[in-house]
Amino acid sequence: MISSATAVPAPQGPPPAARAVGLNKVYGTGSARVVALDAVDVDIPAGRFTAVMGPSGSGKSTLMHCLAGLDRPSGGSVYLGATALDTLSDGQLTDLRRREIGFVFQSFNLVPTLTAAENIILPLTIGGQRPDAALLESIVAALDLAGRLGHRPAELSGGQQQRVALARALVTQPQIVFADEPTGNLDSRTGGRLLGLMRRSVDEFGRTVVMVTHDPVAAAVADQVLVLADGRLVDQFSEPTVDQVLHRLAKLDRTRG
Numbered sequence: 029m030i031s032s033a034t035a036v037p038a039p040q041g042p043p044p045a046a047r048a049v050g051l052n053k054v055y056g057t058g059s060a061r062v063v064a065l066d067a068v069d070v071d072i073p074a075g076r077f078t079a080v081m082g083p084s085g086s087g088k089s090t091l092m093h094c095l096a097g098l099d100r101p102s103g104g105s106v107y108l109g110a111t112a113l114d115t116l117s118d119g120q121l122t123d124l125r126r127r128e129i130g131f132v133f134q135s136f137n138l139v140p141t142l143t144a145a146e147n148i149i150l151p152l153t154i155g156g157q158r159p160d161a162a163l164l165e166s167i168v169a170a171l172d173l174a175g176r177l178g179h180r181p182a183e184l185s186g187g188q189q190q191r192v193a194l195a196r197a198l199v200t201q202p203q204i205v206f207a208d209e210p211t212g213n214l215d216s217r218t219g220g221r222l223l224g225l226m227r228r229s230v231d232e233f234g235r236t237v238v239m240v241t242h243d244p245v246a247a248a249v250a251d252q253v254l255v256l257a258d259g260r261l262v263d264q265f266s267e268p269t270v271d272q273v274l275h276r277l278a279k280l281d282r283t284r285g
């Protein structure tokens with residue numbers, strides 16, 4: 029038995045929703061070789077809102093794709109909850125993504141032949157499930173989509189398509205939502221509403237949200253900010269304000285020359 033003097037204290041609080049340990053990602057070979065992620069260690073706390081920032085090409089999307097099991101790392105490990113993703117077959121990974129993860133990408137990935145309503149419930153339809161009617165109604169109302177449900181993506185504005193994509197990400201009640209520049213193409217009012225909904229999904233429904241953004245106003249809605257540069261995690265801070273985000277990014281610019 030280990031004496032109390034030598035026992036390692038148990039970690040406090042819930043385990044992280046996602047974790048990267050020594051994460052490496054290399055694309056290409058020879059002169060085309062790019063180290064997109066270089067020994068990145070990050071914890072994504074459960075039930076919190078994390079923003080990922082950094083210059084263009086710093087590895088933000090790659091980190092998110094690896095954490096979400098969309099891309100296999102070149103080295104290191106990724107955990108979703110207690111599950112090590114490298115122990116899963118491609119089929120098991122697809123299953124896990126469908127059950128546990130919601131995605132909101134810049135390109136929306138909506139199915140052009142389906143209506144907004146059909147797109148929103150698609151992840152459930154694929155799994156042979158029906159949506160929780162009350163939840164669906166509250167998401168549609170919060171995103172102001174009630175009047176557009178019968179329209180196909182080509183008949184919707186960019187902002188409306190973005191909101192349909194977010195509704196689709198939330199309707200399965202995933203443990204964790206990954207959003208890549210979700211407000212990138214939106215006017216400030218629509219972007220603010222979308223951020224508010226993601227914030228509410230954390231505060232009221234205990235979801236975990238990870239969002240890549242270049243926008244300090246969007247990042248300030250998060251609980252913590254991770255900053256990448258050249259494939260490395262170079263800064264991390266909690267309870268961000270817009271001024272603080274601007275200040276830390278300016279400091280990063282100066283140190284990188």
Ligand SMILES: Nc1ncnc2c1ncn2[C@@H]1O[C@H](COP(=O)(O)OP(=O)(O)OP(=O)(O)O)[C@@H](O)[C@H]1O
Nearest residue numbers: 055056062063064083084085086087088089090091
């Ligand atoms: N499929 C790929 N093949 C080769 N190189 C890639 C691939 N995907 C990303 N990269 C490279 O990896 C690096 C990190 O890219 P990533 O898209 O993760 O950056 P980012 O921080 O999300 O950039 P941005 O803010 O411009 O979207 C970049 O140098 C990019 O060119």
